[in-house]
Amino acid sequence: SAVFQQKLTGSSQAQVNALDDLSTLRQFITGQAPAAFFDLPWFPIYLIVLYSFHPLLGHFALCSAAILVLFAYLNEKLAANYMEKAMLVGMAANYQFQTQLQHVESAHALGIRKNLQARWLGFQESFIESFVGGTKRTTAFTHMSKSLRMIVQSGVLGLGAWLVIEGQITAGMMIAASILLGRVLAPVDQLIMAWKQWISARHAYARLNDLLSGTEPKKAKIALPAPTGALTVSGLISAPPGVNVATLRGISFALQPGDILAVSGDSGSGKSTLARVLLNIWPAAQGKIYLDKSEIKHWDQQELSQYLGYVSQDSELFSGSIRANISRMADDNDEAVIKAAQEARAHELIMSLPQGYETILGENGRGLSGGQKQKIALARACYLQPKIIILDEPDTSLDKQALAELKQILQSWSKQQVTIMLISHDTDLISIANKSLTLKQGMQTFFGDNPLFKKTTRSLSTSYPSASNISISFKHTLPKEQANG
Template sequence: MALIEGSSFRQPRRTQLDQAVAACRSTAWVLALFGLASNVLMLAPPLYMLQVYDRVMVSGAIETLIMLTAMTAGALLVFGLLDATRSAITARLGSWLMAQLGPVYLANSVRARLAGDGGGAQPLRDLQSVQTFITSPGFNVFFDGPWVPIFLILGWLLHPWLGVLAIASAVLLFSLGVANEYVTRKPTIASSLSQIAATKHAEATIRNAEVVRAMGMLPAMIALWQSSNEVALSAQQRAAERGALLLGITKFVRYFVQSASLGIGAYLVLQGSLSSGGMIASSILLGRALAPVEGAMGAWRSFSMARIAYRRLQAQLRAMPEEPVRTRLPAPEGVLTLRNVSFAAPGSRVPILRSVSFEAVPGEVLAVIGPSAGGKSTLCRLLVGIAEPSSGEVRLDGSELRHWNAEELGQHIGYLPQDVELFSGTIRDNIARMSEAEDEAVVEAAMLAHAHELIQRLPQGYDTVIGEGGIRLSGGQRQRIGLARAVYRIPRIIVLDEPNANLDTSGEAALSAAIDEMKRHHCTLLIVGHRPSTIALADRILLMKEGRVELIGPRDEVLKRLRKASSDKAQPQDADAARSA
């Protein structure tokens, strides 16, 4: 067994999708039992016709006719109730899968995005596609199909010729189904991939609406979307046309066989080999036998789309496995240590950071300066745990960041990125990081960030709704509310990437006061920026160039060296920062 597990033939690791599907097995057995009961009850119409034509019509017994009619009505009523219940079960099954796997794929998509995958919310759309198919009538074909041979055998028992006709028609319809899969598979896959690309173009266009409109980019973006969408529509049209042709042939075969069964049955009645009731019953049995086959043909397209979506969902989880649950670590003091840290973007061999080493301690403000593309924002991403170094170590109180559970680590980190994104909801929700919180904690964070007065000037104060259906905030307002979110519950590590990029004079003063306040709370602060107000608050300065630590040391010492080298060696922005400070 160990040899097999260690070989190249080892089975792929079970994903959360595999586990969810395995949990549905008991429901599948229930649906199978419902399928058995429904198909047994569907024998009532042919048996009714057989008895009416062969017994009631001969004997003229009205009582028998009434009894048979009542029994058949009861059977069909139960059949209807079972079918309705089965549909309700599949609807609940689809909802359960979405409830179980939706959070998994949302978290997976976030991790994939951080790793450089631009798939966005496509996994959630794929999961919706699977759910839609499960709740559709086409899903029941899987539970009705196994009973097709039973109806074929019953037809054979009425007369071998009718059995031969039924089997031949079933084989023909099945062959048409296989042909449908063969001719529509490639265009269906091509349509799906192109539609995903078109959706990405549309989402990017809408997300950057201001830039698109201001710089006249809308025609170009529409052209990009149309290019991908036309490929999708063309492939979709090919699949639909081919499928429609085969579906038309299927309907012809289906209806012709139904008529042919009556013709053969009539011939056998004339020959005395079959009763009139048997002729009608055989036609009903044949129709019931071929119904799942025809239903499969009609649902084939949605099944193909769901199958493609399922494969993408499985591949997504295997490419981006679930993060392990780690031992809960004690709350950190806030000592950050980097040892020979290098980082290269996924798929790139060119490092962004090269052998970066330094330490930041509680109660200290470390200002990071340097030219553009020097690796400052990448360093921030490493310090807050949203990226892992290609080599080297990032440690918090001696423990590597990857040893923390992400949610627990996030409670001790405040992060303000360059581009501040707020979520649809209230100001209060955003400051509280979209979680339940006491009013006191939210107001305290706003006051620490010196954003309380700004918030009170909004229409509904902390309860002002932003995002869709709410007000639009300026860049400076977003930055100050983002700062309040960063200092919520006074985290031990605070990383601010260009926090004053959109601030006016009063905003910079508020930022300086907030930094000074967090310093008194013995937080470890790392701030990226070149403005004098930022550097003036720093205890130490770290100068980065081309992904390396060029200088690091006490503020006055580094500034002195920068002033000395400003005439011929330092970058203009470093010299300006040094002179201003």
């Protein structure tokens, strides 16, 4: 949930490695490293026994343990910068590789595959340089620790022999001291061996903690009654996550069930931003959005989603079967899946495929044409008959015949009292909308009855429910500094 939320707010690379961090933390907890902490309580017990033999033996064991810990600390400090850099570069290389795979066709067609490979190899060279630098220091300290361990073990025998000669301990105590020293240093040795895992787990925990702390906990919300599809927007101001300048300012309109709203405007005028805010993907900085009489922020997102349909510009599909895509990965209502496909005029297309509804799609619908993906996305949008459907440039991949079908589909949904918001530049498609909203540089310049709809209603047999008779025209312009923003 936190990964999805952070992705929606604009962060990207952090989420790519979140599951890797979780795996690192899980492996540390379930591995051998934590066992060293369970052996640690025996350290003072064996040390006390050595002190009871002779204070010099206790001092020797305590100093030996301190020197070994100091070696491990110096190892971590001197190698940490190299290993941290290697980890960050490795994460960046993996992220770049994953993003490049999403655009492999463009890379092949434009002949930039070698350039991308060169960039990736640059990351790998930097990773290897940092990793080798850290490994050299770690290896050197490891060998020094092993040598010191052997010297310490021999040293306690020498010290014990001297004490025996002086008559301060017996020969049996000397042998026992050698064995006890091994017991005293055993937990320290285990901790040193687990030191690298501990550092990796600590960094993974810190990154996961940052990820989770940046996500507000979800509070349980009361279940609201099913909406009819009336949508009211009042004084809406919003901007994409991470952007300080508002891209939408002062948007206000009202729609009744069955209305079709055509949203038009120049590129960058805020049309897609408006769609994302209405879908509760991006938050509204100011203003209110009502679904019937309830503000959209009072809805539980999972519950709200069942009343919303959405077709993005790219008709994004998930890896999996067509049935799973249409059912929004629920896979438990075949009747509703077929009904949605029939409403979207996609049933015949699906049945013409070798595996029908069980046809497995690749990443983002790989294997289907743009128009075929669009039909599957339309079927998913109307699955379980939502009350509001938002379509962002749905005519992008459609030919003339498919566009005519899309118009019929939208008119059919309107008859079923579904409220539709249609973002498009196609005047033929816009002509079926009874309401029109025009945006310019993030501001609303017109909302009211669609003049194109008035010209074409005589040739259409579709009748629309009455909507609020609002006609708003804005003639003021933005200051230059706001317009440039």
